[in-house]
Amino acid sequence: MSDQFNASAGILSLLPPADRTAQVSEALAAFIEAARLKTGDRLPPERHLMSALGVGRSTIREAIRRYQALGVIDSRKGSGNYLLKPISKRTVHMPLSLDTENLRDVLLQTLQVRRGLECEAGMVAARMRKADDLLEIEAKLEVMEKAHHTRGASGPEDLAFHLAIYDATHNPLFRQILEQMRETFEQFWSSPFERVDFARRSFPFHRTLFDAIAAGDPESARVETLKILEIVEEDIKEMSR
Template structure:
């Protein structure tokens, strides 16, 4: 992302300007397309770039290496401590996000959210775990709030958040008991029931907290 920010700055791009084509960026930076796409996605999450299908990406606010926010980081004494500290933040974000999603989600948001949920359920049934798909489902809830700050905050803490979805403690059954509540959470959001959406989010996070404590022993 820093390299792309430097490229944007070197070309004197200002809000409203289109980013160079993906192929041109890969050649200029000497990296693969997947790396470029990830950098653009991160700038999107930070609200600096807007991408529309068929029209490419354009800058919506000034970007430079000095202005792009770097990910937050911390050095907990143990995996248990790090997950519990991050869980405190997840509670603050996800409980409120689920309520806002219930109040604001548009049909297209619900369609996208359900698609993520169905994929999560499919992978979970096949493998007994679905960390990456679980994260994608939660991200779709953030997006459904209509507030880009939720996604921006997550980008700042992505590394810490991803620890929950990567079989911590080498336990593929981590938080498995929370699986049924994800469908209930979606149904509450789809029904516009903010109170029930909050309750199901709390239920999921309570199970996560219990598993952190018991599996870390």
């Protein structure tokens, strides 16, 4: 394996400044294709990728995490990262995005997808959640609540809460779909219209959504999710005028 990793020096090279995580993802896909790695093969160690690509460990791990969510890479503690599916720059997933300069249209169109996806995720999580899942969701909720009370906005923390619900479904497709729409989905948590109060009125319903999931009540989880997204839609329309 060491000879294979040493040989990668001619394939992997320093990256120019830009979106580092996206570049690392592309570099990994190109390397996997050029090295002809197969299902079950181990990827170069993180320290090797850091040195070869000139990026930090957090960037390498974020790229690996995205591939994990897509079911492409399996990370084994103490062993390394292994390829679950052969990929290349041509076959690796292409993120879905909306090519428009109108933020209002982007958000409303993405909201239609969010409504179907998150209502279903909440219902499935209410049926499938385990004790550890509830601890994780509530921990993310408490961090979100603290951020909300401290600075009046909780975008990243809000996203982490919803991701914990996705994970509680124990269906990896929810995460995979999100990864493919990450760019458009994340616009909901990045102060759209430069308004830190965007969708702030939905804050209390995150706690009631958690309560519904904890109670194992799929219908209530659906209703509470709809309450959140209805406020989001109202604010999109109001703040984009």
